[in-house]
Each structure stands twice: as structure tokens, then as C-alpha cells.
Amino acid sequence: MTSARPLAALLGALLTLTLAAPVAPATAAASGTADADTPSAAVTGEVVRLAVENLDGTAHELTAVVPDDGDAVRVADDALATVPSGSVVEVVTTAPTAADQDPTALDSGADVREVEVLGAPGGAEGGGAGGDPSADDDAPLGMLSPGTRAVHVMSATISGQLSDGFSADDLAELVRTDVAPYWSASTDGQVRLTVGARSEGAVHTGWDADEGCSTAEVFELFDWSARRLGAFPAAGQRRHTVTYTPRVEGCWFGGIAHIADGGSAWINGGVGSPGLADLVGHELGHTLTLGHSNTRFECAGGADGSLADCRHTEYGDGYDTMGSATGRDGPLNGAHLATMGLLTPESSVTATGPTTVVLAPVASGAGTRFLRLTADDGATYVVEHRGAVGADADLGSRRLACPVVPTPCASPQLLRPGVIVHRVDSAASGEPSYLLDVGAARPLHDSSTPEPTLAAGASFTTADGSWTVVVDEVGATATVRAVPRDDPRRYVPVGPVRVHDERTGVPAGTPVCLDVTGTDTGVPADATGVVLTVTTVRPTSVGNVVVYPEGRDVPATSTVNLSPGRDVANTAFVALPPSGRVCYLVRGPGQPGVVVDLTGYLRDGSGVELTAPRRLEDRSAVRSGTPVTVQVTGRAGVPDGATAVVLNVTAARTTSGGHLRMWAAGASVPATSTLNYLRGGDRATAAVVALSPDGALTYRSQTADGGPVRVVLDVVGYVTEGAAYSATGPRRVLDTRTSDRVPGGDARTVTLDAATGVPEDATAAVMTVVAVSPTGGGHLRVFPARAGQPPSTSVLNYVPGRGNDVGNLVVTAIGDDRQVTLLNVQGGRGTEVDLVVDVVGYLTDAP
Structure with a gap:
């Protein structure tokens, strides 16, 4: 048989290459049980990988060496694990048997005694001679060139079969109406699939349907269909073919496909199945270089770890078509887009230092949707916000997946909207993405029910500790921070992140202690202090609340003084003890509600x-x-x-x-x-x-x-x-008493630049904010100007009346275009307030 990429042309281009040394440990010992008395066979050809979707819900990859002339030989996967697809190799194997050449068998293949790499992927043909003339020959290996790709379709039978009535036109309609729109929407239009040639009613006579199939026969079918469709060679050549046949019972898979930039897929029956379109889209994903969307959980280190340190489940990630779920397929995850090279500056932000980003829902198809970071150990992580909108509208209601055991499982788990984290271990073509169990560090976490979403205030740290991801806010959008291990900042503005919300009335005299470091806040253990907003809610009488470090005597001072019937907020600077906890104590009979929000933390060397x-x-x-x-x-x-x-x-x-x-x-x-x-x-x-x-x-x-x-x-x-802190002397940046009052629901934005005494390297501002003569009860929210919804926390609470002026010190991060936003939240028609804002200082990242 002829390989997917003619070997002669490759070898012609590789004659001047220095032959590589044998790849250790690609020997009999490395790949199985062969010994010196076992018959052997030698084969020279191209390394090709296939994705196999078995009928029992399991899945695997197989590795084959496909010669220019002769049968493809399935080999043990571990022997060529470090050899990229498309490489040309010479291998000596044990003599292939029917058992080890079964494409559906897990962990099978002929044992490899010797292997020598003769050439790297991307030989003379590249994307040119015999390939797609529109392809970009200079595209990096494993990355796609954006553009339009034809999908050539065939409905055929194998000797001994009768047609089940599913035609090439039916297959073309699936591609046109279901598959192509999915891939276009998932890639922001960078992958546009169209229907190419069609072939109807051909009979493949290479073997009889009642005989089952071997790995070599699968490759034979691929080559036969690609030639009939005028798309040979397909694998690695950015051409795509899909062949449908009635079910061949002896071939125990639902679908099988090349893992390459272009290739062939075989759909083995399934007419009438509601998931047929999803299967076609899934198999085409493999021919767009992708592996599966898997889950990774029960890691030795908690929420993350290497494949050897964790359990994983094929298809366990039901958020997109490369996994499996009941319900609709959500858009492709960002880790797969990164593998394809299709994350753009418009859709993603890559963190190289401390980074805060507002993520739009992935299914919105617009704005920044992905935060990408690379750990020191080389693993890539992509953070994304899965909101229940568009193609993800069924999250939290109908979409079910099997994150722990393969599909189908007895107890599928409901997939919820939220912030999720995917990991890929390398940038190799066909590398699976892994949805991480980011809730593993939470108290009472049940490993049998992985929790892939991060709530507001929660954090995740990579296995090597080089990055921490913190979620400050989740709603219509999500505000997410990426903090490197060697964060140079001495003051780190956050959130605000709610760390305590007790509104039912806190009795006097009993200290309440709170964790403000760790995974629920993202505050590192080496933080020396925190900045909090402490709000007392509807006390019934006078008194006060004092906030202090755990382990210290309760001070005689007050942080917030109670005003009967009124909500009062105050900023608190609190030192952190070794436990990372702060406490508060209510004095007086008022039994107020108490709400505590974190707005920043200080690190050693901050001054x-x-x-x-x-x-x-x-x-x-x-x-x-x-x-x-x-x-x-x-x-x-x-x-x-x-x-x-x-x-x-x-x-x-x-x-x-x-x-x-x-x-x-x-x-x-x-x-x-x-x-x-x-x-x-x-x-x-x-x-x-x-x-x-x-x-x-x-x-x-x-x-x-x-x-x-x-x-x-x-x-x-x-x-x-x-x-890190520098005083400026008060500089007035806003006074609406000299212009228009601020109506309820309206906002004002102030710019903090050199004219206001705030230099360009300042990351946070310290301001006094005063609400003057409010006409209705309400509160003020102050936050860095960024896209997305405002935080739900207030810095000032006010009641109506002339003279009912109230102020507070506010420490806030500086947002886009050096701006800070003040939002007046008041109830009732016609309510308004004046705002007076003075900058008194600023904080910088480094000395």
C-alpha cells in the first residue's frame, strides 16, 4: 500500500541529513516482552497516529509506521513516544500478529527492538507539491494555517455489506449545517469548512466486512477513499476526507481518524443516531491536529500534577466536542486553540508577569475569553470563563458528563458555568487537553465528584508552584488574576474579594476569626498585611467592631463604629500573623451584620x-x-x-x-x-x-x-x-458639587496621571472619597476601570439627608487608561448624590 505521504519524496529531501542515533529506550525492553528468539520484521516508513473511539466509550491513540510500499504496522506506543508524527523511521519489530494489529486493542502493537530516526516531519512536500496549494508552507509544525478547508465526503460499503441508506448527500448536509458552523464559531472564523467532492455507493473490496479489520486495513481504506475523492494524500497535507460505511461489527469502534493537520476519518455506522453530527465533528477535530478533551483529577499534589501523579479520563471534559457530554457541544476550549495556534491577541491574554484580565464568556464569541500562562516546568494552562450563554446555555441545567469513568457512566455529573482551567503537557500535535479538578483544595472536597469551576475568591496554583490563578469576580464576565511565584509587587491590589458575609446579626463578645490567606483568596502565605473593607449592616444600637490579627490581645480600639439602622463601611489595614487569619469582635448590644471584603495585600519589603x-x-x-x-x-x-x-x-x-x-x-x-x-x-x-x-x-x-x-x-x-507607598498631599480629582450631581445607577470616572500626582508606574491609588448630601439611601462602589461588570462590594454606605455626608479611605487598583470608576447605587426614582474625591497617595510595584 502507499503511505499518506509518499516516502520516496521525503527520503529524497533527507539524503543530506545526518542520521540520528537510535532513540533510547526504543528497544525490545522498552516496548514489551520480545526476546532474541522472537521472529522479527523490519519496516521503514512514516510515523502516523490515529485516534480510535471504541464502542464501549473508551478511547486511545495508536501509533503506526506506514511504509511507502507495503502494509502499515502498528507498534507499541511507548517505543516511539518521543518521535513526532510525520517523522521517517526505520524500526525492527517483533513479527506482527493479528492480536497486536487490532486497532481497537488498548496498549497493543508490535514490540520494537530497534528504532532509528531518518528524518524529521515536514519533508520536501511540506504543504506544497502534491499538497494544498493554498496552505502556508512556513506554518509552524503542529499549528494550523487559518483559511477555508474542503471536507470531501463518501458513503461506501465494504465487501459483503448492504447500504443502510445514509448517503454522501446526508453526510455533506451534516458537515454543512452542523459541523462547519461549530468549527467556524469555535475558532472565530479561522477554520472554515466547506463540502468538497462527494462519492456515493463505492464498494471497498480490500477485505470482507465479516472479517473485522486490522490496522493495515484501516490505512488501506483511508488511502482508497482519499484517492477516489481526489484528496490523496490527506494526512498532514491539510486535506480532509470523511468516509461513512454501515457498521462493520468486527471493527469495534464508532470512529477512527488521523491525528494530523489534514487526514481521513472513518465513521463506522451510526445512521439515525442523534450524536452522529457530533461524532463527525469530533473526528474532523483529530484531522485538525487535536487530541481529546480529558479530565485530570485525584492528583497527589491536589488540583494539578503530571499524568503519572493523577488519574485521568478520556472524553471526561464535556465542555466541548473533543470530549463527551449529553446535551449540546460547547465551543472548543482555549487549550486546544493554543495547540492549533489559533489564540489571537483579540481573544486571549498571555501572562508573563502579574496580570489581571476580565474574561468574557467563551460562547459569546467576542472579547477577551482566554488567559494563557506557561509554568516553569513547561506545562501550558488556559483559564476561561464558561458562562451559560449561546452554545453553553445548557450549562448548569442539562449538560451532563462523565469526568471520573468513561462514557457512558451510571451517574453523570452536571456541568456548571464558571471559571475553568485546562492544562496541556506539551505543544505536540494530538496532545490532549486536561480539565483540572480545581476544587480539590477545598474543604470536604469529594474526589469522586471533581469540581472544575473556581468561584469568586477561589484560587488555583500550578503543580510546580510557579503561578497562582485567582478569581476576583464571576458574573456576566469574570475578573481573573495570574500571579507569578516571583511576584515583584510589594502591594498587590485585588478584587474586591468577599471573605466574610454574616448579615443575620453577630453577637457581642465572641471573636470571629477568618482565613484571609490561601486558595480561597489567593493571598500568599508570605503576605505581611491586608487591606480590608469592613461593613456593619443594620445594627440596632450603638457599639463598635474592632479588627485585629489572630493571636493578639483584643485591642481597646475600634475599626467601625455602629450607627443604629445604618450600614457603615470603613477601610482597615491589618497585620497578618503566621496563621494568616484576622479576627473581629463586636462590642455593644447592636448585633450588626458584618461583611468583610479584601482589597489588597502587602508583601515583605513593601516598607x-x-x-x-x-x-x-x-x-x-x-x-x-x-x-x-x-x-x-x-x-x-x-x-x-x-x-x-x-x-x-x-x-x-x-x-x-x-x-x-x-x-x-x-x-x-x-x-x-x-x-x-x-x-x-x-x-x-x-x-x-x-x-x-x-x-x-x-x-x-x-x-x-x-x-x-x-x-x-x-x-x-x-x-x-x-x-511602596508614596504620599502626594491631597489632590482633588473629582468634585461634582461644581458640576452635575451623580444620579442613582450612574458612574463617574477619574483619570489618575502625572497631573494628579500619580506616576505611570503606580498600580494602586489611595483616595479619600466623600458622599455629600445623598437624596436616597444607597452605597458607592469604587473599582479599576475595566470591561465587565462592577464588583458587588461597597466602600461607602449612605442615608438620605442634607448634612449626612460620609467618607472613607479607599485603596484601589488603577484600571485601563489609568482610570478608576465610582458607581452610585441608590434606590428610588430621582435619587442622587455629590461625590468628592481626593488622591492622598499611591502604591508602586517595586522600589
Whole structure:
């Protein structure tokens, strides 16, 4: 028989190549049980691989050496595992037997005693002579050239068979109406399949249907059909043929196909089956270089590992056509697109350093849908958001797959929408993709039910530890971060990520401790501190909540002061103890709900040292309009040389509304406020205040009625020279009181650039944000400007009324085009609020 690629032409181009040394361990010992007395055979030909879909739901690849003249010989897969398809080899094998040449047998093939590689793939023919004249001869091996490809179709019988009525026109219609649209949509139009030649009623006389089939006979059928369709050679030549025959019972597979850039597929019966179109599309996927979409789970290291360290299931990934599921086929996964070379700058982002990306649903077919990263050990990972839209609309409702045992299984698992991670071990043609059990690190995880989706706040770390993927938000889109092991950043903005949500009322006097490091947040164990937004929800009376590192005594300070019936939010800077946990305690009978959101974390070398809260100042009856200067360094744990102090600032016993301003001693009085307070009750906020050269700060209270106020200052950290944080002095970047108020549901965007004192290398901004005279209850969300939905977390909560001004310190990442967005969320028609925003500092990645 003649090979899929004429060997003579290849050898003619390879005469000048230096012959490679025998590939160890491609010997009898490496590939099986052969010994010196076992008869042997020698064959020289091209390495070709086929994908076999057995009728019991199992699947495998087989490797064959296809000579220029003579029968193809199936060989043990491990003997040529490192030899790429399309290579020309000379092998010495045990004499082939009927058993080891059965294409449906798992782990079979003639044992290989010796192998010598004579030439690499892509010889003289390339995509040119005898190949597709429109193909790109310079396309990298294993990657597709975008364009239109003809699929030539045949309905035939084998000697002894009668037609089952399924015609070439029927097959062409499947390709035209089902298969071609799937591949076009999955590849953003880069692979366009059309129907080429058709052949009807031919009879293959190479063997009788009642005899079954051998590997050599499969190749014989491929060559025969490709010649009749005018598409010979097909394998590796970017030509595609599909041949349908009635079921040959002795050939125990539903479909078999070349794994190459172009090739032949044989559909072995199945007329009337609702999955016939899916099978045709699947087999054509193999002729587009793809392996199967598999699952990988029960890894020794948790959610990820090498094939040897994990279990895997063929077809277990039901998210696309290269796996198996009941329901419709979703779009091709990003790992397969990467193998094909079809990820584009428009559809994907490749992480080479710290990266945050908003992912659109894969089935939306538009926008950024894939985040790709390569681990230090060479494995490639692709993160994608599978939203229940378009071709994925049945996720979470009807699509079932078998991730643990081959299809069909007794208890299929419902596939849900969410963020998923695929892995491919190499870029070789035909490499399977593996859907990972990213939920393996979660408490109470059941390995018999893999969980492939990452929820908001969850994270995944590659087996070699070189990358961590963190999901900040999941909804119509998903916000995902890729963080390298050697992350150079000293302050890392995140999310916001919700780490605690208890709205039913937290009783006083009992500490509640929270994990803020680990897989649920993506905060590494070496983080030194976190920035949190702490919101108290509808308390019934006055009191306060204090947040502190686990293992420390409960401080006498407060983080948030309760206001009966009102939601109040405050930013908290909290040092992280070795346990990676922070605690909070409610004081007073108010039983508020408590919500905690993570907005960033600090790493060693940041120059921002967070500490347990220490009281610096508690001064009663501070007179309105009278400056008060406080020495900071040398007190409350703040060392000499500190350039700024991180405080929790509280105003108490107020007789009217007012505000508090703070600044470095000796500097000009800023026009901006640090804390806004109302009549009655206590109000707190976080503040980062620059210090004078001798380590002092000044504050001044201003009350509407001129009355006194109690001022409490608690140190929670300090900033040293050369730190990640730099103070700018307040710079006003937004004041809607001089323009139009912000209606409920509307947003304002501010640009943070050199004109606002924020340099180009800044990654996060520190701002005071004040909501002035809201006309309705609501809250404010502040977040980096990016495509996608806003976060669900608030930084300010307000109630209606003139004088009900409320402010907070906000630390936020800077988004696209150096912008930050402020969204006013208010209920009721005609509600609005004024917003005043001042930049007080910024954070950078590195010294």
C-alpha cells in the first residue's frame, strides 16, 4: 500500500541529513516482552497516529509506521513516544500478529527492538507539491494555517455489506449545517469548512466486512477513499476526507481518524443516531491536529500534577466536542486553540508577569475569553470563563458528563458555568487537553465528584508552584488574576474579594476569626498585611467592631463604629500573623451584620509595616477650628524615620455634623477632609497621614455648631523611606458639587496621571472619597476601570439627608487608561448624590 505521504519524496529531501542515533529506550525492553528468539520484521516508513473511539466509550491513540510500499504496522506506543508524527523511521519489530494489529486493542502493537530516526516531519512536500496549494508552507509544525478547508465526503460499503441508506448527500448536509458552523464559531472564523467532492455507493473490496479489520486495513481504506475523492494524500497535507460505511461489527469502534493537520476519518455506522453530527465533528477535530478533551483529577499534589501523579479520563471534559457530554457541544476550549495556534491577541491574554484580565464568556464569541500562562516546568494552562450563554446555555441545567469513568457512566455529573482551567503537557500535535479538578483544595472536597469551576475568591496554583490563578469576580464576565511565584509587587491590589458575609446579626463578645490567606483568596502565605473593607449592616444600637490579627490581645480600639439602622463601611489595614487569619469582635448590644471584603495585600519589603492597633491619641473636647499637633515617631510603635503613619481615626461625642482634617505638621492645611461625622454617635475611618521631618502630624476639627469633639487616633502601621507607598498631599480629582450631581445607577470616572500626582508606574491609588448630601439611601462602589461588570462590594454606605455626608479611605487598583470608576447605587426614582474625591497617595510595584 502507499503511505499518506509518499516516502520516496521525503527520503529524497533527507539524503543530506545526518542520521540520528537510535532513540533510547526504543528497544525490545522498552516496548514489551520480545526476546532474541522472537521472529522479527523490519519496516521503514512514516510515523502516523490515529485516534480510535471504541464502542464501549473508551478511547486511545495508536501509533503506526506506514511504509511507502507495503502494509502499515502498528507498534507499541511507548517505543516511539518521543518521535513526532510525520517523522521517517526505520524500526525492527517483533513479527506482527493479528492480536497486536487490532486497532481497537488498548496498549497493543508490535514490540520494537530497534528504532532509528531518518528524518524529521515536514519533508520536501511540506504543504506544497502534491499538497494544498493554498496552505502556508512556513506554518509552524503542529499549528494550523487559518483559511477555508474542503471536507470531501463518501458513503461506501465494504465487501459483503448492504447500504443502510445514509448517503454522501446526508453526510455533506451534516458537515454543512452542523459541523462547519461549530468549527467556524469555535475558532472565530479561522477554520472554515466547506463540502468538497462527494462519492456515493463505492464498494471497498480490500477485505470482507465479516472479517473485522486490522490496522493495515484501516490505512488501506483511508488511502482508497482519499484517492477516489481526489484528496490523496490527506494526512498532514491539510486535506480532509470523511468516509461513512454501515457498521462493520468486527471493527469495534464508532470512529477512527488521523491525528494530523489534514487526514481521513472513518465513521463506522451510526445512521439515525442523534450524536452522529457530533461524532463527525469530533473526528474532523483529530484531522485538525487535536487530541481529546480529558479530565485530570485525584492528583497527589491536589488540583494539578503530571499524568503519572493523577488519574485521568478520556472524553471526561464535556465542555466541548473533543470530549463527551449529553446535551449540546460547547465551543472548543482555549487549550486546544493554543495547540492549533489559533489564540489571537483579540481573544486571549498571555501572562508573563502579574496580570489581571476580565474574561468574557467563551460562547459569546467576542472579547477577551482566554488567559494563557506557561509554568516553569513547561506545562501550558488556559483559564476561561464558561458562562451559560449561546452554545453553553445548557450549562448548569442539562449538560451532563462523565469526568471520573468513561462514557457512558451510571451517574453523570452536571456541568456548571464558571471559571475553568485546562492544562496541556506539551505543544505536540494530538496532545490532549486536561480539565483540572480545581476544587480539590477545598474543604470536604469529594474526589469522586471533581469540581472544575473556581468561584469568586477561589484560587488555583500550578503543580510546580510557579503561578497562582485567582478569581476576583464571576458574573456576566469574570475578573481573573495570574500571579507569578516571583511576584515583584510589594502591594498587590485585588478584587474586591468577599471573605466574610454574616448579615443575620453577630453577637457581642465572641471573636470571629477568618482565613484571609490561601486558595480561597489567593493571598500568599508570605503576605505581611491586608487591606480590608469592613461593613456593619443594620445594627440596632450603638457599639463598635474592632479588627485585629489572630493571636493578639483584643485591642481597646475600634475599626467601625455602629450607627443604629445604618450600614457603615470603613477601610482597615491589618497585620497578618503566621496563621494568616484576622479576627473581629463586636462590642455593644447592636448585633450588626458584618461583611468583610479584601482589597489588597502587602508583601515583605513593601516598607508599609502593619501592627496590632495601639492608642496614640485620645483627646476630649477638641475645640472646633483649633489645630492640634501630635508627635508620632517614638510612640505607639512608630520608629524614628517613619515618613507616614497608618491610623484608624475616630470622632466621638459630636454635637453636630462636621469634619476632621489631618496633615504633616508644618505643612499647609489641606482643603480636603479625612473624616466626616454626623451629630451624635461615633464615626471612624482609616487614614494614611504623612509625617513632618521630625515625625509629627496636625489635625483640626470643624463642627457646624462650633462645639467640641472627642478625637481618637489608633496606630495600625507606618511607612518607611523607599516604601511602596508614596504620599502626594491631597489632590482633588473629582468634585461634582461644581458640576452635575451623580444620579442613582450612574458612574463617574477619574483619570489618575502625572497631573494628579500619580506616576505611570503606580498600580494602586489611595483616595479619600466623600458622599455629600445623598437624596436616597444607597452605597458607592469604587473599582479599576475595566470591561465587565462592577464588583458587588461597597466602600461607602449612605442615608438620605442634607448634612449626612460620609467618607472613607479607599485603596484601589488603577484600571485601563489609568482610570478608576465610582458607581452610585441608590434606590428610588430621582435619587442622587455629590461625590468628592481626593488622591492622598499611591502604591508602586517595586522600589
